[in-house]
Amino acid sequence: MLAALLLLVAGVQAAEFDVADIRVEGLQRIAAGTIFNYLPVQVGDRVSDGITGNIIRTLYATGFFSDVRVEREGDVLIVVVRERPAIAQIDITGNKSLKTDKLKEGLADIGMSEGRVFNPVMLDRIEQELRRQYFGAGKYGVEIESTVSPLERNRVAVRIAIGEGRTARIKQVNIIGNEAFTEKELLKQFDLGTTKWHSFYTKNDQYSKQKLGGDLEALRSFYLDRGYVNFKITSTQVSISPDKDGMYVTVAIDEGDVYQVKDIKLAGQPSVPVEELFPLIHLRRGEDFSRSKATESAERISELLGSEGYAFANVNAVPEIDEEAKEVTITFFIDPGKRVYVRRVNMEGNTRTRDVVLRREMRQLERAWFSTELVKRSRERLQRLGYFEDVTIETPAVPGLADQVDVDVTVKEKPSGNLLAGVGFSQSQGLLLNASVTQNNFLGTGKRVSFAVNTSRSAQLYRLAYTNPYFTIDGISRGFDLTYRATDFDDLTGADYSTDIGLAEMNFGLPISDTMRAGLGFRYQYTRFFPGGASLLAQDFVDANGDTFNDFFLTASYTKDSRDSAIFPTRGTLQRVFGEVAVPGSDLQYYRLNVQGRQYIPLTQRFTFAVRGDLGYGASYGDTPQLPFFENFYAGGPRSVRGYDAYTLGPREVDGDQDPVGGNLKLTGGLEVYAPPPFGGDFENTVRLGAFLDVGNVWWTESEPLVDRTGFDLGELRYSTGLSFAWLSPVGALSLSLAYPLNSEDEDETQIFQFSFGQTF
Template sequence: MRAIYRILRGGVRQTYLLFAVLFVPVLLAPSAPAEAAVFQVSDIRVEGLQRIAPGTVFNYLPVQVGDTVGDDVTGGIIRSLYQTGFFDDVRVERDGNVLVIWVRERPAIAEIKISGNKDIETDALNKALADIGLKEGRVFNRSVLDRIEQELERQYFARGKYGVLIQSTVSPLERNRVAINIDVTEGLTARIKQINIIGAKAFSEDELRKRFQLGATRWNSFYTKNDQYSKQKLAGDLEALRSFYLDRGYIKFDIKSTQVSISADKKEIYVTVVIDEGEPFRVSDIRLAGEPSVPAEKLFPLIQLKRGEFFSRKATTESAERISSLLGDEGYAFANVNTVPEIDEKAHEVAVTFFVDSGKRVYVRRVNMKGNTRTRDEVLRREMRQLETAWFSADLVRKSRERLQRLGYFDDVSIETPAVPGSADQVDVDVTVKEKPAGNLAAGVGFSQSQGILLNASITQNNFLGTGKRVSVAFNTSTSTRLYQLGYTNPYYTVDGISRGFNFSYRETDYDELIGADYSTDVGVAGMSFGLPITDTSRAGLGFRYEYTDFTAGQSEIAQQFVAENGNTFNTFILSATYSDDTRDTALFPTSGFTRNLFGELAVPGSDLQYYKINYKEQHYVSLTSRFVFSLTGDVAYGDGYGDIDYLPFFENYYAGGPRSVRGWVANSLGPREISTDDPVGGNLKLVGSVELFAPAPIGGQFEKSLRLGAFFDFGNVWSTDDTDLLDSTGFDLGDLRYSTGLSVTWLSPVGALSVSLAFPLNEEDGDDTQVFQFGFGQTF
């Protein structure tokens, strides 16, 4: 056995030795380089293309013919082509020394259909999809569609539609194309059911909720949309709540948390706000610190805070702004005013310190004009209230910009005040304007119930040859009136801003068509006027004109009597005076400000007709809320004769009734009537007024600034104070006032202004011509 064991053991040793001799050298030998995986590219071939041109692929390839390609390079090729977004699959292969790139293109979008959307218009959606990358003809990318679905949900959530369901279907078509159908189920708008404010002690929840725009559904929620939740609106309401407390001394007020929850059916929203009021703090002291360059006795009156009263953040901020504004007007353009409250926790008091850093007083080195390619520099400079080499004034810079905007020559006016490099006490005033078209050629057509079809044409050059002078030629006609007019105005006839203008016109009026009375006039006018600026918003004027009147009596007895007493042709020389003041924030749909207009004219002695007229009209606009505007209008006028004629020529009378006067009555139908014909002839005394509440249309969108609703109360009439047996009534009596109420709509449409009113007379008399529905329409093209 031992012998056999020794023989076997020796055989095993020999086997191990043989293995070591044969295989160990192979294992220990160095690896040979894999030259077979690296080659030099002799050509590049792209397989699988359908719509994309090979050149497009070559533009994105990181290799060219002649380059050496290995495994490290092929990975870069695949990444580069994937990043283009054109392909679903990319493979790199080798055919000899030819680099073969095999691709599978992503499908192209053949069509996109959107259905079920009502709140968001399809055109707006298509534009948004195109901006993101989803558009017909482009490569389809599923990840882009997913992002679009998420964005659409977010948009609908912002509109309170939390039950919205968006389903996208991608249908394959021939030639590697797809059709995308986005189906929107909007669902109902979730309404705010309740807003809870937890932690309020000093004020009731009802009082605090009044500071919120958001709230539970009310009778007018269809208009105000207060019950539609919005994250942005809630943030604004929370800031309003914070301001409410901070303006009443609660310096430590804090909003601990805000929770918004929605019901299981996604129709009701509950908002819970947790607050910590803290304690109210009173003002213990008010100090001025720093280096104010204006005496303290001029600054302290600008501070609204008072010792012993509750601290107010609003009053503190406004006080700092007034101090900064005063310093700016005094030439300290870079003044800085900071407020630092020192809080005494135990006494619940706060001392407010206004740190004033006036900086250096600054003066204007140069006033530079830019962008006025047609308008001369002098036209701009004469409107500037901030002058070169003078101390800088922020108020004068603001007034300069406002005056340039009121010229009407420019689409936009901007003023910058950069510091002069290398100087700490100099600035330049850079005025940049964007010119409007130099001239205006306009034609118009319209319709009104009082004058029928209206035609007009005009050529107006508001800035003639860049000089700021106005030249106009106009033609207007209707079934009752025809007017030809030529005008010229130089707003700076003198360097002080006195204007001078000339006016030539010829008017034919058929009063039978206009008011029903059978007479007509042809009037030629040649006049000159001067205007004097009083303030930035007010102006006075003086004019003198010559009028030639050719009068035709017709069947009217009052007209025949007038011709018998005075003739039918008249040469009249008229002296006129005007005063106007306009502080409205805008001419179209103003929300604040007023207009005042006082006008008087006198037919001077020596004229064939001697009379005088005076008219005063005032209109106020008051913004009640962010949406409602209150308007109050009054118009009073009186005229009479003197010298050889003791009454106002009846064709110079005032009229009332109609869309621009007392709505609910036919235009120009109020007042005395001729007994023989029952035609209205107007009067020499007029009293008209209106009270109206305006609001934008509740539909919002593009109509927010072009459509306005109104609820009005009108009153007025005209009287004849001259005794005559030809009229049915004479003398002034307030009991003759007519009243009406109703609703109005004004739309600034793309083709002109459209005004509609439904007026209901409240005290019509026998013989009155009433008209409930009234409208006017015009267009410019």
Template sequence: MSISVKGRAHRRWIGLIAALLFSQTVWSADFTISDIRVEGLQRISPGTVFNYMPVSIGDTVSDSVTANVIRALYGTGFFDDVRVERDGTILVIWVEERPAIAEIDISGNKDIKTDDLKKGLQDIGLAEGRVFNRSLLDRIELELKRQYFARGKYGVEIQSTVSPLERNRVAVRIEIAEGVTSRIKQINLIGNESFSEKQLLRQFKLGKSRWHSFYSKNDQYSKQKLAGDLESLRSFYLDRGFIKFEIDSTQVSISPDKKDIYVTIVIDEGGRYQISDIRLAGESAVPTEELFPLIHMRRGDTFSRSQTAESAERISKRLANEGYAFANVNTIPEINDEDLTVAVTFFVDPGRRVYVRRINMKGNTETRDEVLRREMRQLEGAWFSADLVRESQERLQRLGYFDDVSIETPAVPGSADQVDVDVTVKEKPSGNLMAGIGYSQSQGILFNTSISQNNFLGTGKRVSFAFNTSDSNQYYQLAYTNPYFTVDGISRGFELSYRKIDYDDLTGADYTTDVGKAGMSFGLPITDTSKAGLGFRYQYTNFHPGDNSALAQDFVDSNGDVFNDFILTASYTRDSRDQAIFPTKGASQALVAEVSVPGSDLQYYRLSYRDRRYVPLTSRFVLSVRGDVGYGDGYGSTDGLPFFENYYAGGPRSVRGWEESSLGPRETSGDFDATGGNLKLAGSIELFAPPPIGGQFEKTLRLGAFFDFGNVWATQDSDLVSPTGFSLSDIRYSTGLSVSWMSPVGALSASLGFPLNAEDEDDTQVFQFNFGQSF
């Protein structure tokens, strides 16, 4: 047997009225309660009933009191029926409990997961284990339809039934016929004269079905989306001088088969207004001649609401940087409808100048206060500056010690011109122990591990040890850096490392190098995003030529095979990216110069410049432009740049579509191995976007389309290497697709690169990937 959902809620009210009438007939006189007995309970404890009852033992009962008892117990929502009787001086309460919901069965749903639907029902009080309340049944259909309407399914049909079970329980069954998703068939604009309908509809996120609608959902109607589009339309007109633009009406209709939606918008453009005058009024704490340049409007220009708001915001920030933290800048337009002009007045109320009383640090249980305070650009006792507070927050975030940094500036109680700066940080573990295994096409199996402490003992100093091994490359490093060796922010670091490279596995060249380094470096901050570096290192090189490399043998004959060199390095780096992984804006630049000092066994120098910029095109697409230039040569007793210090090109991190380090000059004998060159020119233009599938991959996966170019050259004449000399016609080009994924087990990058001008002797490679390495 099943009970229909419809038409049952009124039974409760009939029962309540009947109970109230019945209660007035069970006795004819008041009496004093000697005991209270509750009958009919199954799951609910008597104590629960007594907690809700407005009477207790010893009270005198009258007709009004019993009516209150019935109302109170009905009001709990636990009972379908309540009766009050008298047994001598004992008050007897008869109740009929509402059944409990044993199960909720939902069928027919495909577009929305069952768990999501049950969560929506739980929000309105319908869930397994709860007391069943028939008054909620009507809300079931409304709630479920609301969820389906939000997904564009306006033809959904829902049927709910309730089936009694043993032990006073019920099963709720909900059958759903989803129907098809309603699509926007047409959006009509009426009243537009100055702009075409096509131009205006570009401001809308909603629209007719397109090729990308399967993931953009632009053809699925939503009331919230339409409201946002109407506001975009309003902003479009107000930014083009139509101050009195109005949306007269909006009509949304749906076809009888519930498949097509038609949206009609009636607008009144009004006239286009020009700026007749720009004024500053009020108290100006900053000279007027300094504020007027912040107003990016001119007399005779078309009025723009966004430019007006942005100008007011710039004035407010300028005042805030002078200590007027609570300044108000109000824009007052004076409209002249006769000649369609508007005079804009910026009324400035700077308020009182505000000083910073204290800077308070919170949440740094491990990191010392001084580590945070040395990053603060806002000082205690100084004027408040919004820019300095923001700059301080950014510097703290760039430390990498914290998951979150927030700064609040509450007013000091009892003072009208003082604020405190409260810095709250959420620390994250600053120590890292990482171990991994990966594979690279060029280097084979990779084993790597590293132990680092970025915030050693809360001092902000960095200590690290790392090693990486592969078939062609073995690397061990111990490093220490103190970012504040001096109070001015000059850093000092030490490094010990050893690297063995088998070029036969890496590039095919028949030689091996063992290189040990010991060095010290200093860093001098120039701005918040740039710094200069100076370093000195001792470098020991043991060179092992192979039997099949005439170039390597010739080098040993001329220079020997063991070298002790002392190398000076100077650098300039700038990093303004918004994040290290998958940046969306900013740039990363590095200019590095290396020179071995006179007296070294090998005397040479190298100059390298690398620049990569990120330009956000839309909310999803980012354009990346990369350039890489390098040049090296010998001096003194060394003829040319030692060839094992050459630059290389080709491969996943250079010019994709060619095998790694395979471009450029080759030996003229033996296996004709690539030798690299002392001059490098390479670059790339790449368009990135997250995948259309959304979800967790939005932050961990990037798809790209690229155009790479580059090569290396040997600029000195040699019979052992060919070709020599520089020619732009040697530049190789490729295009293709890429994917980068920060997977749970490591970084992965892959590409399909198609060479555009490969030569017969080139080693091309269409598919390339790296796993277990950063990219």
């Protein structure tokens, strides 16, 4: 009897036994099946002291339990557990610089989230994780206090109180050991630095270990690109002031000596003529060694081999250093591998768009050499179609063949039809009502069909258009356009006349390259002119020419577009040249030419510098004495010279209200620097803030007694400067400008604040 009692108390530690059954006690939330998955013993196994210890260690290691015991009741193994509490809620207070969601994401990465099992040991990890995030934001004086409150049903509430403190600013950055370059010149390579006027935006004065690492690499590249082959960063010290508000960075360097290029060699099997490779190497014998030039030269050679079918070519630039002579011999080792061919081009994901629409954009063809450049151009052309949200191209090797690949094109289609209706407002045109139905990929054929209606206080537009981008297999497009436009210049510019214009046009487009295109068209235009009683210029024009005109035009255009985006581009060029001439036999005989240019240059990762110019000229010929003044160019307003009222710059009528009448010569342009807002987030791709300088005017170059200030004079150019805001909002495009005219005259109509909403900007 005593032996039996001792056996019951000691459990399984008294003797080995065969397990007939396993019972788990103490579970509340965790399923018994979870325990059985972790148990290192099953029914029928023989249990000894060593195995019971392993059971306890295994269950503890799950982190689910605060206590585990193993007992025995006959041949039944009993596992008694005490569950750790679950986290019912996590409350974070005092955080201002970092959002709560971001902090909780960091906690979830270390296993602390609502619904998870709470482990007291994790409190230290929580505080360490939060400090890590705040240190990354430059707040080294942060104080964190965590409390845990028990709740019913074995749950806890974790409350974290944060005292952020002030952001530590970089007070000083020192570079020691430099002799060839001044510290000021070297610090230009650093993004980090002391507080400047722009630090509120760039945050360059907030220390970050990652930023410092990038700056040190930029410093290393600076020296290696100037021949300092043995340049070293011997130490980096970062210290913080006692009040944890100031950071001090000291970088010690060893410059070494300058090495020149002694010789340039090619090794391996280039597979292309050597005379084609040496021009790609931008290093010269006798000049200072440059690591970036060597790397870029190797990349250019690799790209050339890739375009010749050697898709897996390997090119390495290996320097051989002569320490005594301070010279470097650079050898480009070339391993082209096998020439690779394309077996098939496969299309996937185009459920609506026909295969032929995709294949005619492909520059990489089947059974041809595989070319990385042609694959890249093919993807770019597919993306520019506008039919797809995403385009991916993979080039898997053909199984069993080392010299063949397939080109798998996968597209994700987006709706190519738009049904739009909107209301907008513009200071120059008043209330805007617009509606349009556009199908860019009509029935999956790639053809474009659109119908648009736009009305405002000053103008009404009705348009039906159709374009077939591949009228011929070579990519020549053909389009038709039917348009009716009524314009009241009294509401638009103050001039007392209006026009009704109807036109029918057929045009063709000829691709010159992937970024260039030429156009040719023929247009019939019906114009009805309505002179106002107060405009002597309009009455004089009607007396000389009549008020109804049937004209036939030849049009020609050239476009080059290498921008990386049609909206908010950051790099590239847009050039447009458009000319039209009324052919002999038309009621009015004149021509107009317009040249536009846009250049976008990335200054930094966020800032873009934009330059624009717009030149327009028109004149008459034959029996028409001068360019019809209702075909004149205008300047001023949000899309021209900001700070001046829209369409008001330039010559005016002599009599009456002296309304602006435009001119037959227009010259406008501007400089602008813009960037996304500093707060980023959802507005990173839809908002731009900018500072600009605008210039421009229009001139009436021919003599006209009813027009004041005729003749061309660059001294009449108007200038303005200011700030701009553009937002591609969910309900329409909004553009604002706050401009200050720099040289306005008494007769000019200035407008400091200008905006438009509901139009494309």
